[in-house]
Amino acid sequence: MAEDFDLAVVGGGILGLAHALAGARSGRRVVVIDRDARANGASVRMSGLVSVAGHPTGAAARRARRSREIWGEVCAHAGVRVDHEGLAIVARRPEAASVLAAYAATEPAPGCVFYAPEDAHALFPQFRGDIAGVFWSPDEIRVEAKSALPKIAAWLEDAHGVAFRWETAVSAIGDGALATSQGPVRAKCAVVCPGDDLRSLFGDRLSSLGLTRAKSQMMRVRYDESFELPGAVSTDLSAVRMPALQDAEGADALRARLEAEQPEHLQHGVVLLASQSADGSLVVGASRTLDATPDPFLLQTIDDLILDELAAVFGKRPKHVVSRWSGTYAFSADRPVVVEAPEENVRVVVAASGFGASAAFAVAEETVAELLGACAA
Structure with a gap:
């Protein structure tokens, strides 16, 4: 029945x-x-990661803010641990700093701010080497x-x-x-x-x-030394792909520099997104390959591109890759x-x-x- x-x-x-x-x-x-x-x-x-920053003004931004609000309620009631809050986008180039600083000034979400290099190094000692600044959004959560x-x-x-x-x-x-x-x-x-x-x-x-499918390579890694991320961590490669920034003033200059300096990353749709789990390990990704039938194979070339970007932010590659996997999702x-x-x-x-x-x-x-x-x- x-x-x-x-x-x-x-x-x-x-x-x-x-x-x-x-x-x-x-x-x-x-x-x-x-x-x-x-x-x-x-x-x-x-x-x-539940993101708030980077969504276009209008329906997408409203949805992101409302979803983040409900996520907070659900996590509290369902006993879901929030591993960390916030998103730091490390600007590795002046072109990225220009775009991110302008975006922060538009108040895309309360509390977003762009830190110049001196302040960024003081506030985020995990980030090594020459950086042009850090965009910080406090609203993201990671589960x-x-x-x-x-x-x-x-x-x-x-x-x-x-x-x-x-x-x-x-x-x-x-x-x-x-x-x-x-x-x-x-x-x-x-x-x-x-x-x-x-x-x-x-x-x-x-x-x-006109929908297709996207394949993404991901990894869980561990550094020998212990350190705590301030939140999720991303870089210029993500900034240029954030919907709210794609048509921003200076985005074309950033895209052109990335095409000159990191063409393989762009070819494989590689961005850096690093999040920390409760045990201290990092979940890092990701790539994006479009195919109606994504194959199941993981390419070391793509993993190396992701790890290279991770090393550019933290000064060195992690010593241990704990696991690797791929995910697929619909794409338009x-x-x-x-x-x-x-x-x-x-x-x-x-x-x-x-x-x-x-x-x-x-x-x-x-x-x-x-x-x-x-x-x-």
């Missing part, structure tokens, strides 16, 4: 859990269905995603009555029901969060949107979040960038409010 729910969410990654929370907070009976035994996609393979998502799922189940159906594949949605490998599930509304599976549910709709050059309505009572939501965790909770609030309104009409 089919179970009855108000909202079914297909996908147990952070975007799916965010929609489950939004549905539960609206007083609805919610079920989350996932084909795996636990979240195993980009949500647990990326850095775990250990692999352990955070199971805790959030357990909290949703225990505190909000969300039902979970793991190891259950959904093959079709229609007429108020979901056909699954464990039997039918009835739901008035459904949200599909497919991650980078762009060919299964509503694949015909997704194939028309112009739509960081895709929300489609293939049916009146169904929404398909895709985080089509590397900022899924940063927008998830706000996007879910918006989508669930609109969807439940449409279902009730």
Whole structure:
């Protein structure tokens, strides 16, 4: 006999859990269905950083701020440790310093500031060598995603009555029901969060949107000496790719210098993002290779490019690479979040960038409010 729910969410990654929370907070009976035994996609393979700075003014910036607010609530209630707060973007070149200083002056978020070299060295002694300054945003948080998502799922189940159906594949949605490998599930509304599976549910709709897939190489490393990062750490390579800075005055000059000095990094989509875990190790990445079917192979060449950038900031490479892995995610050059309505009572939501965790909770609030309104009409 089919179970009855108000909202079914297909996908147990952070975007799916965010929609489950939004549905539960609206007083609805919610079920989350996932084909795996636990979240195993980009949500647990990326850095775990929830970013606030760098999003374009408007909807993207509002979503980032709102999501960060909800992340704070969720972490507190679900027992999720926040490993550190803040983001330091180390300007290795004067061109980067110019762009970042101008951005900080626009007050993209309260508390953002750009520190000139002398102050930067005093405040951030971990950063070695010649630097042109440091941009600091206090609002970012970093969680250990692999352990955070199971805790959030357990909290949703225990505190909000969300039902979970793991190891259950959904093959079709229609007429108020979901056909699954464990039997039918009835739901008035459904949200599909497919991650980078762009060919299964509503694949015909997704194939028309110009989406592709991105592969990213990541590592966990450890230095012999112990030191504490001030927050997440990034560099010029990330600054030039931040949406809010791509068209800023001076961005072209920075991009031109990077193309002259680090062409291989740009070719492989390498940026530096280093975050620290509770045990002192660093999660570092990342690269970006676009391919409809990303291969599973890790290239030492790309790892070396990431480690070279890490060494440029901290003065030397780490002695130990503890583990290496790759993650894949959906990608669109112009739509960081895709929300489609293939049916009146169904929404398909895709985080089509590397900022899924940063927008998830706000996007879910918006989508669930609109969807439940449409279902009730």
